[in-house]
Amino acid sequence: MVTIYDIAKKAGVSPMTVSRVINRSPLIKESTRMKVEQVLREMDYLPNKQARSLTSRETGLVSLVIPDISNPFFTNVVRGAEDKALQLGYQLILGNTDENKDKEAKYTEMLMSTRVDGVLIVPASDESEDNMKKLVKRGIPFVYVDRTLDAIPADSVKGDNYNTTRLLVQHLIQLGHKRIAFINGPRYLSNTRERALAFRETMGLHELETNPVYMFETHLKKDSMEEIIDKWASLQSVERPTAILAANNFIGVNTLRALQALHLQVPDDVAVACFDDPDIIPDYNPFLTVAKQPAYDMGYLGMQLLIERIQGTAPASHRKIILPAEIVIRRSTLRADLNSS
Amino acid sequence: MVTIYDIAKKAGVSPMTVSRVINRSPLIKESTRMKVEQVLREMDYLPNKQARSLTSRETGLVSLVIPDISNPFFTNVVRGAEDKALQLGYQLILGNTDENKDKEAKYTEMLMSTRVDGVLIVPASDESEDNMKKLVKRGIPFVYVDRTLDAIPADSVKGDNYNTTRLLVQHLIQLGHKRIAFINGPRYLSNTRERALAFRETMGLHELETNPVYMFETHLKKDSMEEIIDKWASLQSVERPTAILAANNFIGVNTLRALQALHLQVPDDVAVACFDDPDIIPDYNPFLTVAKQPAYDMGYLGMQLLIERIQGTAPASHRKIILPAEIVIRRSTLRADLNSS
DNA sequence: CTGTTAGCGCTTTCAT
DNA sequence: ATGAAAGCGCTAACAG
DSSP states (O other): OOOHHHHHHHHTSOHHHHHHHHTTOSSSOHHHHHHHHHHHHHTTOOOOHHHHHHHHSOOSEEEEEESOTTSHHHHHHHHHHHHHHHHTTOEEEEEEOTTOHHHHHHHHHHHHHHTOSEEEEOOSSGGGHHHHHHHHHTTOOEEEESOOOTTSOOEEEEEOHHHHHHHHHHHHHHTTOOSEEEEEOOTTSHHHHHHHHHHHHHHHHTTOOOOGGGEEEOOSSTTOHHHHHHHHHHSOGGGOOSEEEESSHHHHHHHHHHHHHTTOOTTTTOEEEEESOSOOSSOSSOOOEEEEOOHHHHHHHHHHHHHHHHHTOSOSSOOEEEEOOEEEOOGGGOOGGGTTO | OOOHHHHHHHHTSOHHHHHHHHTTOSSSOHHHHHHHHHHHHHTTOOOOHHHHHHHHOOOSEEEEEESOTTSHHHHHHHHHHHHHHHHTTOEEEEEEOTTOHHHHHHHHHHHHHHTOSEEEEOOSSGGGHHHHHHHHHTTOOEEEESOOOTTSOOEEEEEOHHHHHHHHHHHHHHTTOOSEEEEEOOTTSHHHHHHHHHHHHHHHHTTOOOOGGGEEEOOSSTTOHHHHHHHHHTSOGGGOOSEEEESSHHHHHHHHHHHHHTTOOTTTTOEEEEESOSOOSSOSSOOOEEEEOOHHHHHHHHHHHHHHHHTTOSOSSOOEEEEOOEEEOOGGGOOGGGTTO
16 A cells, blocks of 8 residues: 555655645645655555544544435435535445434444544434434534434424424315324424424314324334224224325325225325325326425535534534425325315 | 543553453453453443554445435445445445546545445446546455446446346337337446347347337436437337337436326327336335336345455455346336236 | 654554 | 554654
8 A cells, every 4th residue: 555655755755745745735845746746646645544534533424324215305315415525525424223223323333433523313213312412422513304302402404394284284174174184203203293293283273173093103114004004994984084194205105005905095085195205206196295395405404514513613502404395285185176276 | 532541541451451352352361351341331432443444454434336326226225235234344435426437436536545445336337447447456345236347347236137128128019019219328338238239139039120219318317308308309200109118217207207298198109118116115106117126135235245355255256146127017008908918 | 845753543463 | 361562654743
């Protein structure tokens, strides 16, 4: 491996001079700079980041810890984060937690050992506190994306859960629905709690009761279908909802599949809307009414906040960025006889 | 930061003994091991990977260089690669090239500087040769996924492009189509060349001519729709194809959108099939007939080959793994009047 | 403007 | 079974 010593010898200077040339120090004579740069090129030198970070205390690595890259929402978060990281010269280490705090613990441990400069994280649950505390203790900056832990404050970028839920519920109410179910994620996540609150309050504002049996809770992973079918079966047929709001894209899709298995038509028998688009590709056969959250921007901005924090250019106080979603109304909530509205 | 020196002092031993305990050296007296481990826990010690890799010449980092994480095919590749990497104790650095060899060059440069232990790569183009050569020169092991560069041999995991294309074409031919268009990716990619060859040969086998005007070429990125519309318009109406085979999911979806813009019905006016599913979520509204390649397995196996290569447990000769695809026939090729078949 | 010295945290090598 | 010395590749701090 070519080191600055090899370069130094060949160029007839000291290693320190080589280091200065590499780091563009201004106090180098033009002629020696030229010569060293020449040798650098000849020998195809590439600095050793490991060695460099041993003294500089910076690795140029940032980590992105998310539940699951195969959820299109997070896919876009990753792309945004990666674009910003590259732009600012950082490399991105990826980790999937599968909503599991132990897996998250394992990752945070590895990250700390790798001495990443910072972490962009979607916490697996409120119990992620312990993991965050360790980051704090070691002085590793981090930024929340999509979900936050109130007990451990930090910069954050998230969706406007309250207002977005309100808009979705109002859309369903305006279509004439009164019995609306909300299939939510687990209550140990900040964003699902915010959505649940907004759901209840919006129903109340419209003088609709939030029947507790309409408030389901499931997980946010890929395979929630069976659970949804069971819940549905547990309801008295007279009180079954005419509309369902799903707390994320996986639940939305699994709701559709569950209803299909139950031989119910969407939207004629039941209307369905959800958070986050299940499709990642420009619409070609869009069906679900969704609240499209700006996932790419969340990743992009989150990475920006993080790197500002790393580089010490961030203000002392924690910044909380809240991004609005776009409500996209599609066929899953539009009955043919209402299409004109 | 807690170092082995701090531990050594507190435990009343030498730093070397601490190092031995951490690395589970067998020649340590049980009693001293216990004491050191006790202090290790008390002080919440975490080894510094940077320092370690300076001597060990291993970083525990592997890199995955792909065109675009937001293509569902690559999303699954990433998930597979990440799962295997975690399982074997490696961390994954992600990079998107956007099919651009200069961006790829930038990444490979960063990777070499970071001294990653190995690289899993989907080369951006045949011109990626220069980038691969640099990896070879620096002795960094790499494994191809999905595409290969014949000029620079290495382990590889890819789809069975020839037979998969053949099956898709035969499906269309069996439905009675004779004028079949093939919208392929750029010819500077190994997999699209293989697909083009298979297309021509399969057509030939069925005594159908491959009209050159039916062989389009576009890029594999998200926004190929306009190009497809233009190509279509450039055809004489009498000779327009009755079926289209698209070389990847983006092209497949954009073909659908283009046909929609042209007011053509799929599959009644034109049948469409493509490589790789555009949906990442368990089917809820499946429409496109696709060849589902085992993307997750490609990433998983690719990572396994790579790590075996890194750890020196791989055979000297390069391994070429070829995985079959599953043809999933859906509505985009099934005309209502043929549904019974 | 350039060089020398020391040290980042750890491990390899050789002693004891 | 344990320790001392040296060095991995680089840079901060000081010297000249």
